Amino acid sequence: MTSRFDKERVVKPGFNEKVYRAAQSIPKGHVVTYGDIATYLGSPRVARHVGWALSALPEASSGKIFNNHSVPWYRVINAKGRVSARDDILRGQLQLDLLAAEGVEISSDGKIDLNSSRWILSR
DNA sequence: CGTATGACTTTTA
DNA sequence: GTAAAAGCCATAC
Numbered sequence: 001m002t003s004r005f006d007k008e009r010v011v012k013p014g015f016n017e018k019v020y021r022a023a024q025s026i027p028k029g030h031v032v033t034y035g036d037i038a039t040y041l042g043s044p045r046v047a048r049h050v051g052w053a054l055s056a057l058p059e060a061s062s063g064k065i066f067n068n069h070s071v072p073w074y075r076v077i078n079a080k081g082r083v084s085a086r087d088d089i090l091r092g093q094l095q096l097d098l099l100a101a102e103g104v105e106i107s108s109d110g111k112i113d114l115n116s117s118r119w120i121l122s123r
Numbered sequence: 124c125g126t127a128t129g130a131c132t133t134t135t136a
Numbered sequence: 137g138t139a140a141a142a143g144c145c146a147t148a149c
Contacts, residue, residue, distance in 0.1 A: 033131085033132090034130075034131055034132085035131070035132060038131085038132095043144095043145090044131095044132080044144095045131095045132090045143090045144050045145060046131095046144085046145065046146085047131040047132060047144090047145095048129060048130090048131045048132085048144075048145070048146080049129095049131090049145065049146060049147090050130080050131080051129070051130035051131065052129065052130075052145095052146075052147070053130095054130055055129085055130055056147095073130080076130080077130090078130080078131060078132080079131075079132060079133085080131095080132090083130075084130065084131075085130055091130075092130085095130095
């Protein structure tokens, strides 16, 4: 039945899963923003929850795994073209390192070139 | 159930 | 150009 919460809810059971699949659809050497994934899933307002979903990623041996496939969480960045890990700045460092290893162009300041490496989510 | 927090985004200064 | 505040939505306590 429809409770008042079922109306326009974008983040529902399975949202988390969609985020993982979206991340897995990002080709090597490209990146997307949280807002892009949120919009792709239905609403740009849930950008924060995309990050929340990624933080909830099950940590398997040597990386985050979903559906027996590694989830390239590091290909997801914020709209400023930079990582914003507040308490886990170490993760941001790792993220830049992984992206650089894939061929993503990063500015001297550590900013990611969204103009060139941004991937458009599409089904 | 109310308050606090968050891997965000946009606007304003 | 960077810095701070407000806005949004869901989870955690």
